[in-house]
Amino acid sequence: DQQVKQNSPSLSVQEGRISILNCDYTNSMFDYFLWYKKYPAEGPTFLISISSIKDKNEDGRFTVFLNKSAKHLSLHIVPSQPGDSAVYFCAASEGGANSKLTFGKGITLSVRP
Amino acid sequence: GAGVSQSPSNKVTEKGKDVELRCDPISGHTALYWYRQSLGQGLEFLIYFQGNSAPDKSGLPSDRFSAERTGGSVSTLTIQRTQQEDSAVYLCASSLESGHNEQFFGPGTRLTVL
Numbered sequence: 678d679q680q681v682k683q684n685s686p687s688l689s690v691q692e693g694r695i696s697i698l699n700c701d702y703t704n705s706m707f708d709y710f711l712w713y714k715k716y717p718a719e720g721p722t723f724l725i726s727i728s729s730i731k732d733k734n735e736d737g738r739f740t741v742f743l744n745k746s747a748k749h750l751s752l753h754i755v756p757s758q759p760g761d762s763a764v765y766f767c768a769a770s771e772g773g774a775n776s777k778l779t780f781g782k783g784i785t786l787s788v789r790p
Numbered sequence: 791g792a793g794v795s796q797s798p799s800n801k802v803t804e805k806g807k808d809v810e811l812r813c814d815p816i817s818g819h820t821a822l823y824w825y826r827q828s829l830g831q832g833l834e835f836l837i838y839f840q841g842n843s844a845p846d847k848s849g850l851p852s853d854r855f856s857a858e859r860t861g862g863s864v865s866t867l868t869i870q871r872t873q874q875e876d877s878a879v880y881l882c883a884s885s886l887e888s889g890h891n892e893q894f895f896g897p898g899t900r901l902t903v904l
């Protein structure tokens with residue numbers, strides 16, 4: 678039973694355009710959401726997070742939006758750069774600090790020069 | 791500073807053998823996690839250590855899997871009598887006990903069971 682779902686396995690965008698990566702979840706107890714980026718043969722790297730008490734968090738080119746009623750979050754990257762090409766994982770946790778993360782299957786983003 | 795390190799980076803073993811995977815967390819991080827990623831799947835939680843508390847073992851898939859964390863630092867994940875379905879990348883992460891959920895991941899150990 679997938680509690681965190683990333684339904685699109687891949688996304689291709691043109692350099693300079695916006696990339697929108699979507700994530701849905703089913704567990705209403707999740708209270709913290711994160712995005713990780715992963716390059717081949719490396720471990721995931723933390724990108725951005727959002728608490729369930731917020732609906733938006735921004736960090737440079739990256740913005741995460743949370744819609745609790747729809748149990749949906751999205752990561753926006755603008756402008757997209759070729760170096761952003763990687764696998765992006767959505768993750769969620771419940772119960773606050775330092776809890777185990779539940780991950781989606783990931784989406785492969787390709788940014789075309 | 792040094793990040794999370796894992797060894798070996800690759801391990802090939804025969805079905806039925808035991809394997810040990812090692813994780814060195816970031817110095818000062820009190821929380822340590824093990825995950826695994828099977829082909830085409832997301833990361834799957836295995837076990838979580840937090841300070842001196844009893845570990846959360848709820849993600850271990852069978853009693854063939856066990857983990858230790860000695861002295862609140864280095865951790866070893868042991869898989870006994872390996873099976874082909876154990877083939878995966880095993881990832882370790884650590885974090886501060888700070889009310890923040892950012893986990894820092896190591897590069898992983900790729901385990902192949904023949």
